[in-house]
Amino acid sequence: MKNIIKNKNILFAIFSLIALTTMAQVSISNSTPTSTPKGLIDLQNSTAGIIYPRFALTSNIIEAPVQNPDGSGSLVAGTVIYNTTQVHAGTDGENSVYPGIYAWNGSKWVTQFIREDSESLKQSSLGFRPLYSDGFTDIPGLGNGSSFTPKYSGTYRIKANVNFGAGEVSVDASHITSMATQEGYFRIILDGTNYDIYTHAYSVYNDDINSGTYFEQFRHDSSLILYVELVAGVPFSYRFQVNVIVSDNFVDSGNSGTGRAYVGIGLPCTIEFTYLEKN
Known part of the structure; x- marks a missing residue:
């Protein structure tokens, strides 16, 4: 007492x-x-420390439930509170609020903390070798059922990185050098929308080098960058697939052993999500 x-x-x-x-x-x-x-x-x-007055805001452009104690109606610019709720508000989440300290600037609540959210997901094992006969097949670690859950509502930058390499070429005994190209498509499915990226890589055999030498796994890198509007707490699905469409003049036509193509040579395929904070 x-x-x-x-x-x-x-x-x-x-x-x-x-x-x-x-x-x-x-x-x-x-x-x-x-x-x-x-x-x-x-x-x-x-x-x-100091405990700020705690309120449950519903939008960054609505003063309530905070009130001016002198009864004049409008809050004084510089009023500071701690918001306890996360609410998605506005067409693209532009009026959303999150737990943290806010200051009223005369027309809206302004965050007094930096909103950062980023995550990079990657292929689970390097050197994945799809078959020519498989059609579109999932890339390990980035396949069906993959998703990202954003921390904030608003614009996110999505960057997908993929790489492809050819397998072992079939040797033409009538020539000193044999060369062929494997071709295919990466399919990146983002929230149900397909984005196809053409890819190809070369493979060479030279009979004059060390009594015959294969040169393969020449990595071909590709990337895709998109800007999407995400909602805090709502999972965003993604899926990476690859389909080899040309595999002539490769061992067993790219359907077994050394003739198969490569996905993830030295570096894994990845997808990166980065939140872009608006002023």
Whole structure:
């Protein structure tokens, strides 16, 4: 009971000091206040912080439930609170709010924290070798059932990175050098929409080098960049597939063993999500 009375007295003293028309500065501490405060009010505590008034906002352009205590209706610019809720608001989420400190600037609530959200997902194993006869097939770790859940509502930059290499070429004994090209498509499915990327790579055999040498896995890199509007907390699905469409003059036509193509040579295929904060 003594502590409650003591705390009430401290609060009363704080607000009484603020109300005085004086040039004095005030220092408040849980021990001995400093004799030279660094501002109008200098709060000092070795173990605790300041708790801002806590409210559940519904939009960054709606003042309520916060009210101006003088009854004038409008909030004063500079009013600071802590918002406790996450709410998707606005056509593209432009009026959404998230837990954290906000300040009213006269027309909207402005976040007093940096909104950052990024994630990179990758192929689970390098050197995946699809068959020519398979058609579109999932890339390990990025296949069916993959999804990303955004932390914020708004615009995200999506970058997909893929790479492809040819397998071992069939040797033409009538020539010193044999060369062929494997071709295909990467299919990146984002929230049900297909994006196809053409790809190809070369493979060579030279009979004059070390009594016959194969040169393969020449990596061909491709990428796709998109900007999409996502909603906080709502999973966004993605799926990576590859389809080898040309495999003539490769061992077993690219259907087995060394003639198969490569996906993920040295570097995995990846998809990156990055939130773009708006002012």
